[in-house]
Amino acid sequence: MLVSAYFSFVASLSTAPLALAAAKWGNSGTGSIVIGEEWTIPELLYQVLPVVVSPFPGGTHAELVLNLLDVHNQRLDMMNANQIDFMVLGCNSPCIQGIANPVAAAKMSVQEQMVIKIFLYYDQVEYDVFWQMVSDLDVPVYLHTRLDAQPILDLLYAHAPLLRGAPQGFSAGASAHIFGLCVNGIFNRFPDVRLIIGHMGERIPSDLYRIDTEFSHTKTAMKQNTTTYFKRNIYETTSSDFSTNLLKFHMGEIGLDRIMYSTDYLKAYPPDGTA
Numbered sequence: 180m181l182v183s184a185y186f187s188f189v190a191s192l193s194t195a196p197l198a199l200a201a202a203k204w205g206n207s208g209t210g211s212i213v214i215g216e217e218w219t220i221p222e223l224l225y226q227v228l229p230v231v232v233s234p235f236p237g238g239t240h241a242e243l244v245l246n247l248l249d250v251h252n253q254r255l256d257m258m259n260a261n262q263i264d265f266m267v268l269g270c271n272s273p274c275i276q277g278i279a280n281p282v283a284a285a286k287m288s289v290q291e292q293m294v295i296k297i298f299l300y301y302d303q304v305e306y307d308v309f310w311q312m313v314s315d316l317d318v319p320v321y322l323h324t325r326l327d328a329q330p331i332l333d334l335l336y337a338h339a340p341l342l343r344g345a346p347q348g349f350s351a352g353a354s355a356h357i358f359g360l361c362v363n364g365i366f367n368r369f370p371d372v373r374l375i376i377g378h379m380g381e382r383i384p385s386d387l388y389r390i391d392t393e394f395s396h397t398k399t400a401m402k403q404n405t406t407t408y409f410k411r412n413i414y415e416t417t418s419s420d421f422s423t424n425l426l427k428f429h430m431g432e433i434g435l436d437r438i439m440y441s442t443d444y445l446k447a448y449p450p451d452g453t454a
Contacts, residue, residue: 210264211453215321215377215418216444218254219247219271222287226277235448246445247271254444261442261449272325302359310369319373319414322356324349324381345419345446350381357383357413364400366412373412377441379425380415384432409433419443421452 219227227244234243246253250268258266278284301309313320326332327348336343357376366372383390383405391404403411410433417426418441429438442449 207262207264210262211440212265212267213263213441213444214267214375214439215323215416215441216266216268217247217271217446218250218268219274221248223271223274223277224248226273227271235446237448243445257444257449261453263442263449266444269321269323272323276325300356300359302356302363302365307368310365310372314369314371317371319375321375322353323377324353327352345378350378353378353381354383357381358405361405361408362394362399362401364402366408367400367402370412373414375414375416375439377416377418377443379417379420379422379429380409380413380433384409384415384429385425387432406433409437413437414439416441417452419447419452421447 224244224247227247229240234240254266258264275284275287278287299306324345326343327335332340332343332348336348342348353376357374360366360374379385387406387409391406394401394404409415414437415429415433416439426438440452442452
């Protein structure tokens, strides 16, 4: 079954793991850690389409491409200017998942130290082996948005193509995946699973009262309500959603300890998220 979100352990930089482990962390003692920031490689630049990936206000598509490819130059300058000490990078979606040939996708994932992102719903029992491994490893899983498959785009957004990405399509697809994990009992069977989702929870915490009320009189595999899963299993990030009022509202709904800092650099203007 197709879905418009992907699972990913945080993708590493295209360097050897040992070299990455030996790298020095510019720990200023006062800077921030940001998670879910994007980068890509030249072989995947064909995926960076202007209609899907927009630069931050005032930026150009050419600048966006250069910044996506960069790790050690203007990206570090931006981090220093915005008091960011550490940035966790992920391959710009759809990344490996956008390669139709499975052999070619697997080869590139090995070459670039990436994890293949699967275009499936991971809320069915057959994927319990995945969640068991996540629990055993005691690692979080980051669920990031991506563009829908073309048949879904044609069905839902032919009337208004600009809705395909960040304004609507990204959050709609990702939240459907998150709800699937909730209602199909993943967080019951694997209570130690930790999920990270971006863009202020893909809008879910803004509507928890209605969601919990609807599910309360519907038969599901849930043993807790969605609010409880957000307070126990799910973290959200602030990526490209820098509304102070929204942040305060979500602090009241799920708690500040469930909210992680992210800028969504390249698609959002970092100073807006640090002000």
